Amino acid sequence: GGGGGGGGGWAHAASAGICRLVFPPSSAAAAASGPFAAEAGGTAEGRAEADARAEAEAAVAQLRAAVAALPAALSAAGRSLSEVLYVRLYVSDLAHYRALNVAYASLMRSTPAARACVQLPLHEAAAGARVALEVLAAAPPKRLLRVCSLSEWAPRMIGPYCQLTAAAGVGNVAGQLGLVPTTMALVEGGALAQARLALRHSQHLPYLPISPHTWYW
The missing domain is CATH 3.30.1330.40 (RutC-like)
Structure with a gap:
């Protein structure tokens, strides 16, 4: 509601x-x-x-x-x-x-x-x-994921929030940008390429294993 x-x-x-x-x-x-x-x-x-x-x-x-x-x-x-x-x-x-x-x-x-x-x-x-x-x-219980360093699988956070939280059987994915995880630079190819990569990030994050407090550095 x-x-x-x-x-x-x-x-x-x-x-x-x-x-x-x-x-x-x-x-x-x-x-x-x-x-x-x-x-x-x-x-x-x-x-x-x-x-x-x-x-x-x-x-x-x-x-x-x-x-x-x-x-x-x-x-x-x-x-x-x-x-x-x-x-x-x-x-x-x-x-x-x-x-x-x-x-x-x-x-x-x-x-x-x-x-x-x-x-x-x-x-x-x-x-x-x-x-x-x-x-x-x-x-509770509330599970969360926050990546704070460069990686090959998810862009690190650029603000004071988590990439993913989950509770009551529902996952919540933070807003995503078309950033290449290893460099944190916008992907080449313009708006369409950025949108595709941002969507891929959003689809990928919910499948990562998270515990009550998961922090990747």
């Missing part, structure tokens, strides 16, 4: 032992902080740079607001942060990815989960919306 809600709050639904929580697009916490106007320097280039930084800061503020409300939402659903399996991070602009990734790492450090990041026109759902989250959680 699905859940939704407004006002920047979490909503949840449960299906097959898996709890699904959604923090929908919202204008909450959209205002950025920081002396961006002073940093603009009075030039068009300076103002553009300041605007870009302000947008990224606003996105980070929305992410922090969502994550701050997550523990209570999980508790209300009978789950906890340690039981999070999968996070879908929706952003209005992938240009904010680096700033969001840093914030995500500090906020979700103790919550190993698979993750996908997707750009969507969130402003169409709510003016000023820059971030939305969808979280899946399930009761």
